[in-house]
Amino acid sequence: MGLFIAQLLTGLANAGALFMVASGLSLIFGVTRIVNFAHGSFYMLGAYVGYTLIQVLPGVVGFWGAILLAGLAVGLIGMLVEILVLRPVYRAPELFQLVATFGVILVIQDLALMTWGPEDLLGPRSPGLVGVVRIMGEPVPKYDIALLVITPFVALALWYLMTQTRVGVLVRAATQDREMVGALGVNQAWLFTGVFALGCGLAGLGGALQLPKGGADLMMDFNILTAVFVVVVIGGMGSLPGAYLAAVIISVLNVFGVTYIPQSTLVLMFIVMVLVLMIRPYGLFGREEVAGEHGQVGEPERPIKPAGLQVRLLVAAGVAALAALPLYGSGFMQVLTTDILIFCLFAASLHFLLGLGGLVSFGHAAYFGGGAYVAGLLVKHAGTPMELAFILAPLGAGLGAFIIGWVCLRLTGVYFAMLTLAFAQLLWSLVFQWGEFTGGDDGILGLWPAKWLSGTTPYFYFTLVFSVGGVLFLRHVAHSPFGYALRAARDSERQAEATGINTRRVRMLAFSFAGFMAGLAGGLFVFSKGSIFPNELEITRSFDALIVVFLGGVKTLSGGIVGAAFFKGVEDVLTRFEYWRLAMGLLIIGVVILAPDGIVGTLRKWAERLGVLKRAEDES
Amino acid sequence: MKRKTFLKGMIGAAALAAMPLSAAAQDPIKIGEINHYKRMAAFAEPYRNGIELALEQVNENGGVMGRPLEFIFRDDQGEPGEAIKIAEELMTRDGAVMLTGSILSNVGLAISSLAAQRGYVYLASEPLADSLVWESGNDYTFRLRTSTYMQAAMLAEEAAKTDATTFATIAPNYAYGKDAVSAFKENLLRLKPEAEFVAEQWPALFKIDAGAEVQALERSKPDAIYNVTFGPDLGKFVREGTDRGLFEGRQVFGLLSGEPEYLDPLGAEAPEGWIVTGYPWYDLKEGAAGAFVSAYQERWDDYPRLGSIVGYMTVQSIAAALEKAGSTETDAIREAFKDLTLDTPMGEITYRGIDHQSTMGAYVGTLALRDDKGVMVDWVYKDGADYLPSDEEVSKLRPAD
Amino acid sequence: MSVVLETRGLTKAFGGLVAVNDVSLQLHKGELLALIGPNGAGKSTCFNMLMGQLRPTKGSVHLMGEDITGLSPRVIWRRGVGRTFQITATYASMTVVENVQMALLSHNHQVLKVLPYAHKMHRDRAHELLEMVGMAEQADRHCAVLAYGDLKRLELAIALAHEPTLLLMDEPTAGMAPRERIALMQLTADIVRDQGVSVLFTEHDMDVVFAHSHRIMVLNRGQLIADGNVEAIRNDPRVQEVYLGGGTVFKSEDEAEDA
Known part of the structure; x- marks a missing residue:
């Protein structure tokens, strides 16, 4: 019994930091509809700033003062980020802002490294709260007790702010209907700034508060991100009580998981999330998302037309130039181009879902890596010939996408996105942990192409055929009845259903098809690298694809591949420099601000203005 | 531009073949070094410093075969796929004669797989995975650093000497953690058949829930604990474990916990009494070991980490192999590495012909506090050669080539 | 005159609130x-x-005598059965004629086809329908820029697509x-x-x-x-x-x- 109580207390104490970070994210999302990928970075900043301040400020007052100041400082940094980076892009298409926040992650990573150095910092102890108290004979750290008390206090303060003050009423009103808040004469821009700063401040506070239980290190940002997403989604996006309850549930379950099923540490959280969303699709306290209800859809997509003769000739010339690469390019140029082509196909497959279907998948790496693993496992365990394994890679990925899509497509909008993320993470954990079968983190080695394809040039041609073929086929499908039906389902599900189109079936097939194509890219990838590791299933891989699709231009047909080619190329150059993450982050933010329609979309508008292209009639 | 450098390389190679050596004497020999300079900066920076120190020394002494030795450093972001691309670039465009680098095992394994396929020599400097030289070993890959198995075996030897019979383990839940636990178990049970493992905890890497892990370990009431956690996880584990009295009256064995990279962040909270593997540079004053430490401190105004000595020995190994090969041809370098013996700050090491593992050893000692910092005391240097399985077992582990 | 649509005792209750109570109607x-x-x-x-x-909570709907x-x-x-909406529902990213073509594709069970070009299919029939509602001249305009009255007429054309x-x-x-x-x-x-x-x-x-x-x-x-x-x-x-x-x-x- 004593142990049980002690475990419960541990779980509740752990919930503290998690709640603070999650409530900030939830608040920001609720009001501004921004999925702030950089939230983990603000948490990390809170830890570092808190650490530095505690060194300076002495005693008990200094310690707690430092923690509060850390929260405040991070809030100010958040405010700065909002004003400089996000404010210029609120009018951009929905979810575009998350790309900017990804740029912020990279910038903060390098700035933190410059400021605090590479070594992990062990958090300072809280004066007067060192050691344990005994509760029913079990030791419980004093600081845990402090956290237990502080967290509900912060939660209550937030609750008071949200329900009992005018500001809170406005914020809640903005969560429901931001247009109306504007109509009430409230300066919406400053409301957003304020909420963003508050959310970031909470993350910073969480980071500083966990110092005595941990410390500050450069991997904190990504390490907490998935847990925070899970908490916010289980609780219901935008709900504070939900975030609190979910943080407690996850933390307490984790403590018992550690004790009774120690192997479960990676997957438990995601299983809980999937289960909750199966029963309550919008989280414990969430509201159904209605697409576009927040007036942030941006301008409507334009009609599409198959490429004219000129463009076709241009594409043919481009492909011919690529095909001739081995004549004038070095071996490495072919290797690099192979990489880029594979990534283009991967990005194009996500773009198909995102651009035509409006289906934002945060877990597209599951099908890319999944396809690669299908091929790798077949070769490793069944001795399948490379050619057959290569063909089965997209089929396996497509099948996986079909099953996952079947579950996820019950949801819409950001919940759909989060559920796809959860499944991708689940798959990653499985591969990462099930070492006997998948090789775990040590991966699967020796996956080289068949004899006739080995060598840089033959494999380059092999990739060229399948990547370009895949991209062209994706593009062709966009113009086919199926592609039209997918857009119809996105534009008006009501009308589509009322005219006999089974939108769920269309989306399922589109999701599987995109998974299939991502799996094809994965198959190409695995045999070009000769090995496969869980990295290819990681959340960062999904983000990579998401970012290039957005930066290329969601609302243009070629956005995915242009974005992919551009950023793969830039990355190859930038990583040669020391502070490449900073440069990359700034570049991403720059593109987001200067080209809110994505590279292709913005170029098109410029061209129209200059009269090179015919102006669309709705262009204002 | 790319083409130009490529052509230059070609011309250089042709010139080398056609002309007497003296003409090409000033052309540097290039080594491709791939690492996670950003993602694992705390480890990669001291490692790189060690390399640069060694390079300066080698080149001051006339280089290798009369030519200067040069390293090309490239960041792979900790991604195996990127590392492969960079490896290709280094070998085909930049004119590197062989590859080295990596801290992460998965990146090391990816490069080794490429090395075997393309016929590049790869010296895995830091990655620890046992499979690198055993299950997935190949003709072109060599490994310098004391592997997981060897270090676990050293700790198992110490553990067998104690009275403890019930053991609990805690290790990050991925390949390295699993290897480390199974090697420890295997060696301990061989030395002490009555040993019993009463709990195995597997926290997620860098996401440890330390309070819960400590409670779970306490619940199993072991005589001793074997710790494999490292980095931020280690700090959290030590703090919760100390607070909650987990380590009282228990012997703890910590893999790598004595390496400055992991020990120093703990500061005054370094857990006294743990038996660990590590690098006690502060006590190395004599001989080659001491000379390295003082040279390093003089050059960098900083103390060496384990990575620094590994970096230093990487350059030494490559220089020795090249000298022995007398050529920069892959096959010659490969042959030279087999059974290559050289003197290092850690003493003489040999790249075993049987599995390409070097016999670099490790320091094993007990943690204590000195001036509010954790240090290893009563340490001994254990030669790696003594902690490898028998040749017979090794040849069973390694695929027949 | 034959009965096209018939409801018998149609009732819908939301919890305790009866929104529709025992409605029987016939449409000829x-x-x-x-x-x-x-x-x-x-x-x-x-x-x-x-x-x-x-x-329905109770009651039934019959179309041409069949229970639906x-x-x-x-x-x-x-x-x-075709329908139009109180708040118009059209495909904003498509042209006017494509909106109608979409309904025709669905009617012909062709929405899952991936090989042909959608914009070439049933184009003539779509134009006929647009002609019928007086929208022929706007056939190639972007649906998102239409006036509200035109959207209503477009919706009518869509609703008539499957005759x-x-x-x-x-x-x-x-x-x-x-x-x-x-x-x-x-x-x-x-x-x-x-x-x-x-x-x-x-x-x-x-x-x-x-x-x-x-x-x-x-x-x-x-x-x-x-x-x-x-x-x-x-x-x-x-x-x-x-x-x-x-x-x-x-x-x-x-x-x-x-x-």
């Missing part, structure tokens, strides 16, 4: 039937049950200028006449109702209170009571109901 071939009633009378609920969006109760909107559409036997129109003239209303309803009446389609529509503009319907049914608090031709309804004291005595506001009525 070629008829233009208006379903009217004040705010919250249950018109939209009734409509949603006919189209399969809501499942509880079938999904898609199936009901395939049985030959329905029955057309359900929910507030077809809502949000339109008075002149446009007359024109749209005239168009509808012409189509009823020429194509032999039967139409059931809800409407709150009495001018429109009285000018174009063949027959009118009045719903109040979920119950049918009157059923008759224009003259009969105009003079029905209960209807006058509901509309004039009740003091209900006509405008924006179903918005509250939809919310």
Whole structure:
């Protein structure tokens, strides 16, 4: 019994930091509809700033003062980020802002490294709260007790702010209907700034508060991100009580998981999330998302037309130039181009879902890596010939996408996105942990192409055929009845259903098809690298694809591949420099601000203005 | 531009073949070094410093075969796929004669797989995975650093000497953690058949829930604990474990916990009494070991980490192999590495012909506090050669080539 | 005259609230039937049950004598029922003609095809339909830039694409200028006449109702209170009571109901 109580207390104490970070994210999302990928970075900043301040400020007052100041400082940094980076892009298409926040992650990573150095910092102890108290004979750290008390206090303060003050009423009103808040004469821009700063401040506070239980290190940002997403989604996006309850549930379950099923540490959280969303699709306290209800859809997509003769000739010339690469390019140029082509196909497959279907998948790496693993496992365990394994890679990925899509497509909008993320993470954990079968983190080695394809040039041609073929086929499908039906389902599900189109079936097939194509890219990838590791299933891989699709231009047909080619190329150059993450982050933010329609979309508008292209009639 | 450098390389190679050596004497020999300079900066920076120190020394002494030795450093972001691309670039465009680098095992394994396929020599400097030289070993890959198995075996030897019979383990839940636990178990049970493992905890890497892990370990009431956690996880584990009295009256064995990279962040909270593997540079004053430490401190105004000595020995190994090969041809370098013996700050090491593992050893000692910092005391240097399985077992582990 | 649509004792309760109570109605071939009633009378609920969006608590819906109760909107559409929405629903990213083509593709079971070009399929038929609603000249315009009245006409063309036997129109003239209303309803009446389609529509503009319907049914608090031709309804004291005595506001009525 004593142990049980002690475990419960541990779980509740752990919930503290998690709640603070999650409530900030939830608040920001609720009001501004921004999925702030950089939230983990603000948490990390809170830890570092808190650490530095505690060194300076002495005693008990200094310690707690430092923690509060850390929260405040991070809030100010958040405010700065909002004003400089996000404010210029609120009018951009929905979810575009998350790309900017990804740029912020990279910038903060390098700035933190410059400021605090590479070594992990062990958090300072809280004066007067060192050691344990005994509760029913079990030791419980004093600081845990402090956290237990502080967290509900912060939660209550937030609750008071949200329900009992005018500001809170406005914020809640903005969560429901931001247009109306504007109509009430409230300066919406400053409301957003304020909420963003508050959310970031909470993350910073969480980071500083966990110092005595941990410390500050450069991997904190990504390490907490998935847990925070899970908490916010289980609780219901935008709900504070939900975030609190979910943080407690996850933390307490984790403590018992550690004790009774120690192997479960990676997957438990995601299983809980999937289960909750199966029963309550919008989280414990969430509201159904209605697409576009927040007036942030941006301008409507334009009609599409198959490429004219000129463009076709241009594409043919481009492909011919690529095909001739081995004549004038070095071996490495072919290797690099192979990489880029594979990534283009991967990005194009996500773009198909995102651009035509409006289906934002945060877990597209599951099908890319999944396809690669299908091929790798077949070769490793069944001795399948490379050619057959290569063909089965997209089929396996497509099948996986079909099953996952079947579950996820019950949801819409950001919940759909989060559920796809959860499944991708689940798959990653499985591969990462099930070492006997998948090789775990040590991966699967020796996956080289068949004899006739080995060598840089033959494999380059092999990739060229399948990547370009895949991209062209994706593009062709966009113009086919199926592609039209997918857009119809996105534009008006009501009308589509009322005219006999089974939108769920269309989306399922589109999701599987995109998974299939991502799996094809994965198959190409695995045999070009000769090995496969869980990295290819990681959340960062999904983000990579998401970012290039957005930066290329969601609302243009070629956005995915242009974005992919551009950023793969830039990355190859930038990583040669020391502070490449900073440069990359700034570049991403720059593109987001200067080209809110994505590279292709913005170029098109410029061209129209200059009269090179015919102006669309709705262009204002 | 790319083409130009490529052509230059070609011309250089042709010139080398056609002309007497003296003409090409000033052309540097290039080594491709791939690492996670950003993602694992705390480890990669001291490692790189060690390399640069060694390079300066080698080149001051006339280089290798009369030519200067040069390293090309490239960041792979900790991604195996990127590392492969960079490896290709280094070998085909930049004119590197062989590859080295990596801290992460998965990146090391990816490069080794490429090395075997393309016929590049790869010296895995830091990655620890046992499979690198055993299950997935190949003709072109060599490994310098004391592997997981060897270090676990050293700790198992110490553990067998104690009275403890019930053991609990805690290790990050991925390949390295699993290897480390199974090697420890295997060696301990061989030395002490009555040993019993009463709990195995597997926290997620860098996401440890330390309070819960400590409670779970306490619940199993072991005589001793074997710790494999490292980095931020280690700090959290030590703090919760100390607070909650987990380590009282228990012997703890910590893999790598004595390496400055992991020990120093703990500061005054370094857990006294743990038996660990590590690098006690502060006590190395004599001989080659001491000379390295003082040279390093003089050059960098900083103390060496384990990575620094590994970096230093990487350059030494490559220089020795090249000298022995007398050529920069892959096959010659490969042959030279087999059974290559050289003197290092850690003493003489040999790249075993049987599995390409070097016999670099490790320091094993007990943690204590000195001036509010954790240090290893009563340490001994254990030669790696003594902690490898028998040749017979090794040849069973390694695929027949 | 044959019965196209029939409901028998149609009832829908939301918890304790009975929104539609025991409604039985019949719609004959070629008829233009208006379903009217004040705010919250249950018109939209009734409509949603006919189209399969809501499942009745009790009662049944019959189309050409076949029971279609509880079938999904898609199936009901395939049985030959077209509909237009109170708030227009069109595919904003497509051109006008593509919107109609989409319905034709669906009608021909071709939406899952990936090989042909969609914009080349059923183009002529789509143009015919646009011609019918007077939108032929705007066929290649981007749907997102159309005027509201044009969207309504486009929706009508979409609804007619599969040559329905029955057309359900929910507030077809809502949000339109008075002149446009007359024109749209005239168009509808012409189509009823020429194509032999039967139409059931809800409407709150009495001018429109009285000018174009063949027959009118009045719903109040979920119950049918009157059923008759224009003259009969105009003079029905209960209807006058509901509309004039009740003091209900006509405008924006179903918005509250939809919310």
